[in-house]
Amino acid sequence: MTRIAFLDVDGTIAEHGSTIAPSTVTAIRRARANGHLVWLCTGRADGDIHPDVRAIGFDGAISNAGAYATSGDELIVEHPMPRADVAAIETYFEAHGIHYFLQTHEAVFASPGIEPMMREYVRERLAKRAAEIAARGLDGEPTTSIPRARPLAEVDRGRVAKAVFISPVADTVAHAGAELGERFHVIPGSIPLPGGSNGEIGLAGVTKGSAILEVLEHLGLDRAEAIGIGDSWNDVEMFQVVGTPVAMGNAPVELQRLAGRVTTAVLDDGVHNAFAELGLL
Structure with a gap:
């Protein structure tokens, strides 16, 4: 069964910059090779995503905390402010x-x-x-x-x-x-x-969660098969709409409680350990 994982960037893939645990790169690429989809889901502007993160390879990107999303060259979510x-x-x-x-x-x-x-x-x-x-x-x-x-x-x-x-x-x-x-x-x-x-x-109403629902509808996927991994307050709505929310070990305790499932920290193989536990590898 194909699953789709939405990954925050800062504090999840990278340690607030471009330092990325090697296991994170391996996990993302292996999950995609196994037929699963992996999307970025970040508060950053699309043009501000670090090239080292981009180079890992993803199936799409939600950016600006849900205001925009792209699949390949196609802009599929677009909600600028008036x-x-x-x-x-x-x-x-x-x-x-x-x-x-x-x-x-x-x-x-x-x-x-x-x-x-x-x-x-x-x-x-x-x-x-x-x-x-x-x-x-x-x-x-x-x-x-x-x-x-x-x-x-x-x-x-x-x-x-x-x-x-x-x-x-x-x-x-x-x-x-x-x-x-x-x-x-x-x-x-x-x-x-x-x-x-x-x-x-x-x-209000433009969040990572709202963008995930639009992406899932566009792809024809069920939210029950969606995974969301993050560590920040703009990940709350992501946790609320995916079937499997996962908080990073470096996330605030309140967010860990909200997610219910917690992996290890960003530089302690957090993404890899979550993917392994969920059967994506």
């Missing part, structure tokens, strides 16, 4: 002095204040991760999950899928949700910051 909603989000950020990224299908665009704010944090994190990667004997570039961004002035606001913010205030996720209202889906982000808060804002 311009008025983008304007409402940017107005909120500017009113509260919050730095942010806007994501389209093709790229990520950064507000002017992000680069200087993040420079020291990036330097410290890269040094720490390089030492950890070397200690494990793994290959890969020690990077963070901060997107490779273009200037905000270049963005087409008719193509924006979601926003990612970085705030010095700890409660911005809750505050943004309350102030922006029910039209928006505001959740904690996955950029590991030393302080403050990080979050994602998309349209």
